[in-house]
Amino acid sequence: MNKDQVKGTLKDAAGKVQETTGKVIGSTEQQLKGIRKQAVGQTQKAVGDVKEVLKDATRK
Template structure:
């Protein structure tokens, strides 16, 4: 596991928390930011996954 996989997973999880917190208080801005963070986290984790695959093929 590399740093991009870890950071991506953390960002995804934090985005989920942020989205749910926004829902709880009725703040759509926070909900939107949470969704954006989830997407960014998923992309970063996928990038890390690709790096791991390429590292294994060397």
């Protein structure tokens, strides 16, 4: 795993918590911020995944 994969996974998890918290307290704004954070995290993780594939491909 590289740092982008780790950071992306953490952002995704934090976004899920924020979205759920927003639902519990009835805050649409917090829900949207959580969804946005999840999208950023998933994108960052995907970038990290691509980096790993490229790194593995160059080793062979």
